[in-house]
Amino acid sequence: MNASAKTDDGGKLALAARFRELLRADQIIVDAESKRPYECDALPVYKAMPLLVLVPETTRQVQAIVRLCYELKVPVVARGAGTGLSAGALPDSNGVLVSLARLSRIIEVDPDARIARVQPGVRNLAISEAAEEFGLYYAPDPSSQIACSIGGNIAENSGGVHCLKYGLTVHNVLGMEIVTAEGEILQVGGRGLDTAGYDLNALFIGSEGLLGIVTEVWVKLLPKPEHARVVMAGFDSVLNAGDAVSAVIAAGIIPAGLEMMDGFAIQAAEDFVNAGYPRDARALLLCEVDGNEDEVLEHVERIESLFREFGATSCRVSRDDAERALFWKGRKAAFPAAGRISPDYYCMDGTIPRRKIGAVLEAIQQLSEQYGLRISNVFHAGDGNLHPLILFDASVPGELHAAEELGGKILELCVQVGGSITGEHGVGVEKLRYMLAQFNDAELAQFHAIKDALDPAGILNPGKGIPTLRQCQEYRSIDASGGAKR
Amino acid sequence: MNASAKTDDGGKLALAARFRELLRADQIIVDAESKRPYECDALPVYKAMPLLVLVPETTRQVQAIVRLCYELKVPVVARGAGTGLSAGALPDSNGVLVSLARLSRIIEVDPDARIARVQPGVRNLAISEAAEEFGLYYAPDPSSQIACSIGGNIAENSGGVHCLKYGLTVHNVLGMEIVTAEGEILQVGGRGLDTAGYDLNALFIGSEGLLGIVTEVWVKLLPKPEHARVVMAGFDSVLNAGDAVSAVIAAGIIPAGLEMMDGFAIQAAEDFVNAGYPRDARALLLCEVDGNEDEVLEHVERIESLFREFGATSCRVSRDDAERALFWKGRKAAFPAAGRISPDYYCMDGTIPRRKIGAVLEAIQQLSEQYGLRISNVFHAGDGNLHPLILFDASVPGELHAAEELGGKILELCVQVGGSITGEHGVGVEKLRYMLAQFNDAELAQFHAIKDALDPAGILNPGKGIPTLRQCQEYRSIDASGGAKR
Known part of the structure; x- marks a missing residue:
């Protein structure tokens, strides 16, 4: 000591x-x-x-x-x-x-049932690595998948670039062993699609550690797609790129991933990893399709033609898996790339209806100018999950505060257009006050009722995820006084 | 009056x-x-x-x-x-x-967002009919889909023959408007993949009317598959058919549906609808694949070859959509077909791990002989959801009771091999006592805590779904006295 x-x-x-x-x-x-x-x-x-x-x-x-x-x-x-x-x-x-770092054992990979049984400290990517010999993998792939743990994924209901087709954590975790707030061990969900009783498995997923602690997990494994290609296209406006996203979905194609980056993000990523992105583009789309080879090629052709129809200024298709990985490398490096050009950045996470993409990006641009802070936009465009990165310098007095306030405005904008204040990163401490923008009193009361029911002493991760009544009063009194301070 | x-x-x-x-x-x-x-x-x-x-x-x-x-x-x-x-x-x-029959309006079909907004009394099939002009449909298809309502589907988390690939109701309902037990109106879930707060949407789905009443629903619509075929194969034993099911899944194919019927069910269905089933087979598999035409044909070939490898005595592939519909007609008519040959039947609903199919069907056969009641087995084999139909005559003293007892033994068997007492029909009143076979006290206590939290006065559908403490005591004292009476 x-x-x-x-x-x-x-x-x-x-x-x-x-x-x-x-x-x-x-x-x-x-x-x-x-x-x-x-x-x-x-x-x-x-x-x-x-x-x-x-x-x-x-x-x-x-x-x-x-x-x-x-x-x-x-x-x-x-x-x-x-x-x-x-x-x-x-x-x-x-x-x-x-x-939970030492609960890191992969207990079983069952290729017949296509299930892996793991402890919560197992890294996301380690599950796919263990399943690889059977041609299987675990689908959700957050950008942090090399490092993040499945237990953390469960707490936040994490997604990733492939969640458009394969869903979030809640769609890929079948069951769990939980330690309750009172120290009971119980099983929620199971190895099958459904079980009797209330769906506690889904209730616990995304509950940010407020309802119990996960000690074992059964995840669904999927067969690795035979074939995958990425279509990468540059656009000269985010509006055109946004329309192209809607067109792909409307054409009946379900891409494995459909990502968007704005001009700022493109340049930052390109400077960092040389992914071959078109530097002059104002928006970039990365659209992956996977499945049987013929189907993939048919879809690729369709997507290329839609992208051109909606004004793509450049368009390339990955020729092999190495090039596909390179195209993704820029996207996955978008956060650290922002970190290279700004002392600090603040990553937001909200969702909006797909068709509002263009309009919301324009509004974000206006907010950026109003606050005098640059914003780099990367985006799970297919499912309308945006990640604006607000660049700031915490050593400049007031910039952190301005970044937080600007972030709040973006989240309020998401709610106004019919979206949500979080797509996959959770509420945590950061977004507590914006819960009031999204939920009314009756809805918050239901959340409190659930929390009180499962954690009567309130010992699990207190003060996170769901604003307490006291916090609600506090935020409202701040709002009433005209401030947006946190 | x-x-x-x-x-x-x-x-x-x-x-x-x-x-x-x-x-x-x-x-x-x-x-x-x-x-x-x-x-x-x-x-x-x-x-x-x-x-x-x-x-x-x-x-x-x-x-x-x-x-x-x-x-x-x-x-x-x-x-x-x-x-x-x-x-x-x-x-x-x-x-x-x-x-809720008069809340039957389809409020909106949004082809861009691929969402339909409907009232709870809308029939399951009516949603797909309304979406058809956009090339979209609602995936879950319970056998009763002509008649059943989306509200009822939500209460029971209904599945259907295609849930192996497309999931249950919980995987296809994005959000709902709910009237709580205290008469508040609130929204759970949303139009996107995820939202902040606890996942009340999933919690309410499958809660059998115990937590709230649904008054509006946002469902996910999917593009209609380009192409679909059914491979139909007869086998001379349920064990072989069971192994063939595992082989298809192990080959990395995700069929749109994979159904099994035993000899008794085959004959009853064939007598009723002339679907062209092999009458002499002891087991029948119906395996549908959908998607791009090339992919479908490739999978069909693979499935045929696996079926033959695992001892199929006959094998046919649907040539067109009419024949595909005919192949399914026998399966979908399995329940009324049983009704034609027996005054009464009792449909069970349990899940088991896929690999246990053969062994469980043999054990069911033994129970059938022991109780002197015929059982017709139809089965969502791909996801291990079995539906044994116990045939009996309620006018014969004791037969109803025997059928119920036999049904209970089958459910206990499901739990013993690692499955669940319900796959998609819910617990209702029928399976209340078998909840004790599946859940321990800590798990039941969590269910009660949730119910008390959301319905403090206990007015919503009392006495269903989750056994109350009083019911638990009652069932346990009956079990302790050696009886299995209900």
């Missing part, structure tokens, strides 16, 4: 002593330096130091931890790989942080 | 008078004869007469009804088309039955 631990108060050490009855010493992190890596997730504008970090290795240990926390009324925040973008894994400074 | 109404007690008429403040006289059914059609759903072994039947025409009227019932603590049972098979719409004799 290093020097900084000496500053811990007696309460913290007494708490650690209680956990020593349940865990080995090396599973309990007390000193500040060792706790530091856990003080934030991938949205580091929010930081907090937990009393303790606990690193259980079994379901039983997770259960024992939660039971003790329930007894002591100590908040519990579960953490996967810490790649979340809405501060969902932000520690509670009066609670313990439970890292 | 006819003579029978005179036997109504004053309380009932007083209740009717209260509803007269909310509804026109012709929307309130008081007399017994007019209420008769509502006394059961498609599982007529359970019957009850409600105090009143109410026929609202708008969301506001549904809201007003629920508010009054909440005030008076009167049970409310919502009913769609009454095609349910687990007595989920059985009236409460101390409550009102709310028929």
Whole structure:
């Protein structure tokens, strides 16, 4: 234990002593330096130091931890790989942080049932790697898939560039073992399509750690598509590109992925990874189709012709898997690419109806000018999930605040046009106040009823995901006073 | 009002008078004869007469009804088309039955967003009919799709022969407007893939009317597949057919539907509709593939060769859509076909892992012999959802009871091999006691917590879906005394 631990108060050490009855010493992190890596997730504008970090290795240990926390009324925040973008894994400074990183076993890959049984700390990509020998893979592929854990994917109901065709986490997780807020172990969902009783599996997915802690997961595996190609097209306006997106969908094609980047994002990505993007384009579409080879080629031809009809200024089709990977590389690197050209960036996540793409991008451009902050737009266009990256410099007084305010305006815009304040990154701490833009009192009351029912002591990830009544009052009084401060 | 109404007690008429403040006289059914059609759903072994039947025409009227019932603590049972098979719409004799039949408007078909917005009383097939002009359709297709309503589909999370590829109702309903147990109107889900907050949309789907009443629905529409074929193969044993099912899935093919019928079901269907089934086969597989023509033909060839490899004694491929429809006609008529050869039949609904198909069918055969009751097996084989039809004669003393007991043994068998007591028909009243075979106390406690949270007065469809604590005690004491009576 290093020097900084000496500053811990007696309460913290007494708490650690209680956990020593349940865990080995090396599973309990007390000193500040060792706790530091856990003080934030991938949205580091929010930081907090937990009393303790606990690193259980079994379901039983997770259960024992939660039971003790329930007894002591100590908040519990579960953490996967810490790649979340809405501060969902932000520690509670009066609670313990439970890292699920050591529950990282792939228990079983069953090629016949096309199911993998894994622990929550398993990395998203590791599932597909384990299934590869059977020609199978796990479909949801968040940009962070090399690092992010399936448990975190469940907490946020993560998507990825292929969710247009293959769905979000909720569509690919069949069942789970859960430790409840009161420390019971139960199974939700199952190995089949449906089960009796309420759909607790879906209820827990995307609930951001507020209803229980996942300790085992059954995921659906899919056969790897025989063939896949990407059509990449440049456009001289986002409006044209937006119309082209609608045209592809209206033509009855379900692309495996359909992504859009604006001029700013194209240049940033191209500077970073040389994906061969048309630098002069104002908008880029990447449209992947997969399946049987003939079908893919037929669809590629159709998509090319639609793109040209809607004003594509350039159009290329990936010739092989290496080129396909290269086309995607730029898109997947869009966030770090923004990081190279701006000291800080703030990634938003909202959804809008597909047909509103052009109009919303124009409105975002106006907001960008109004706030004097550049915005780089990358976009799951096929399912209307936008990710504006607001570029700012936190060392310039007021810029962080302006970025946050601008982000809020974008989310309110999403709700106004019939969309949602989050597509796949979750609400976490970041978007709590915008929940009021999306949900009315009756809807919020239902959320609170569910939370109270499943976590009566309110110990699981308190203050995240769903604004509490107190938070609602606070946000409303700020709004009423004309401010949009957070 | 006819003579029978005179036997109504004053309380009932007083209740009717209260509803007269909310509804026109012709929307309130008081007399017994007019209420008769509502006394059961498609599982007529359970019957009850409600105090009143109410026929609202708008969301506001549904809201007003629920508010009054909440005030008076009167049970409310919502009913769609009454095609349910687990007595989920059985009236409460101390409550009102709310028929949603007149909320039957298709409000909007949006081909661009591929969404239809409909009222709950709209028939399943009517959605596809309305979307046809845009080349779109609604995928879930329960056998009763001509008659069943989308509201009822939501209550039971219905599937159909194509759910292997296209999913159940929960995978195809994006959002809903709900009237809560306290009479609030709220929206769950949305028009996009995901929304913020807990996934109440999924929670409500399959909740059998216990958590709220649906008054509007957004369903996902899919482009109609370009091409589809059915491979029909006879086998001389259910074991071989079961192995062939696993082989198709293991080959990386995702059929649009993969159905199995045993010898008894084949003959009954063939006698009824002349679908061209091989009468001497002990098992029949119907495997549909859809998509691009080349892909379909490639898969058809692969499936034929796998079927022959696993011992198919006959194999035919549909030549055109008319023949494809004919092949399906026998399968879809399997239930009425059983009705022609037996005075009564009892349709079970359980799921099992695919690889257990052969073993479970053999065990069902043994149970059939043990109970002296014939069983006809039809089966969504691809997703392991079995529908044994137990044939009996209710006029023979003891046969109904024996059929129910035999049905229970089959469900327990499903749970033992890792399956579920319902695949798509719901629990209703019928399977309440078997919930104890599937869920432990902690799991049942979570269900109760959810119910109490969303319906604190317990007025919505009481006594269905989830066994209450009292019912649990009752079932356990019966089990403890060695009986299996219901």
